[in-house]
Amino acid sequence: MSDLIILNCGGYNLASLQFALDRINVSYAVSNDLETVKNANRIILPGVGTAHNAMMNIEKFNLKNALQEFKRPLLGICLGQQLLFENSSEISQDHKAQDLKRVECLNILKGSVLEFHKNDKTCPSPHMGWNALNIIEPDNPLFKGIPNDTDLNKVYFVHSFFTPFEDAQAKANPHTVAYCDYQTKIIASAHRDNFFGCQFHPEKSGKIGSQILQNFTQI
Numbered sequence: 001m002s003d004l005i006i007l008n009c010g011g012y013n014l015a016s017l018q019f020a021l022d023r024i025n026v027s028y029a030v031s032n033d034l035e036t037v038k039n040a041n042r043i044i045l046p047g048v049g050t051a052h053n054a055m056m057n058i059e060k061f062n063l064k065n066a067l068q069e070f071k072r073p074l075l076g077i078c079l080g081q082q083l084l085f086e087n088s089s090e091i092s093q094d095h096k097a098q099d100l101k102r103v104e105c106l107n108i109l110k111g112s113v114l115e116f117h118k119n120d121k122t123c124p125s126p127h128m129g130w131n132a133l134n135i136i137e138p139d140n141p142l143f144k145g146i147p148n149d150t151d152l153n154k155v156y157f158v159h160s161f162f163t164p165f166e167d168a169q170a171k172a173n174p175h176t177v178a179y180c181d182y183q184t185k186i187i188a189s190a191h192r193d194n195f196f197g198c199q200f201h202p203e204k205s206g207k208i209g210s211q212i213l214q215n216f217t218q219i
Contacts, residue, residue: 004028004217005040007067009057017046017077020203024214032061041072042217047079051088051113051161052103054079068106073194073219075142078159081190081197088113090161108195109175111163116183123183126160131200133188135178142189142196143177144215146208155188155198155205162186162199 004021006014008030021028028044029036037043045067047054058064067074076084087102090113105113116125132150135143147153157180165185166172177189177196190197196216202209 004042005037006030006044008032009061013048014046017203020210020213024210026217034062034066037063038066043070043074045074045076045080047083051079051082051090051105054083055103055105068108071194073216075216076197078199078201081199082113082161082163084108084195084197085111085113085163088161089115109190109192111173113161113163115161120183126158127182128158130154131157131180131182133178133180137177140177140191141219142212142215145211153208155200155208157200159199
């Protein structure tokens with residue numbers, strides 16, 4: 001059984017994540033092989049590009065059911081966290097022409113992924129740079145040793161799509177571990193059972209990001 005697998009479904013720049021794991025002396029393998037994924041002790045699901053193309057690649061390698069049924073720790077990063085939710089409005093230009101409105105994701109966490117308003121001059125899209133975390137589950141194992149102080153826990157974001165912290169009835173998403181403010185309250189980190197997510201990039205978030213990655217390897 002492999003220890004930590006970085007899932008590579010194509011189109012991802014894995015170098016930053018690999019360097020971050022190297023810095024904390026964590027061994028890993030990169031794979032999209034179904035049996036390797038099934039037998040992993042832990043999985044990191046990174047992601048860049050569109051949700052639609054990412055899900056197409058996951059299905060291309062027959063990984064959808066394996067990820068949904070995975071029973072050991074799995075961490076989704078950026079788009080990887082978004083893929084854990086029910087669906088996303090992030091459609092590639094090619095598929096917008098086909099009048100596709102939403103893409104079905106892994107449906108592990110409840111919630112839909114939306115696009116930031118493009119014309120907001122105060123908080124322009126994409127959300128890029130450092131932002132503080134409001135941690136509402138400070139005892140979550142992913143955040144062990146992370147200060148629940150917005151002056152001390154800034155992490156690095158790069159994204160144009162997000163999952164809202166609250167629904168239209170102002171009810172908080174039950175899977176939220178931490179949120180941040182950008183145009184609205186957005187889910188910065190999510191958790192359900194063995195599934196964890198970071199909308200931000202821990203591999204680009206300095207000491208705090210390194211601590212979060214280290215925490216994940218010890219769950």
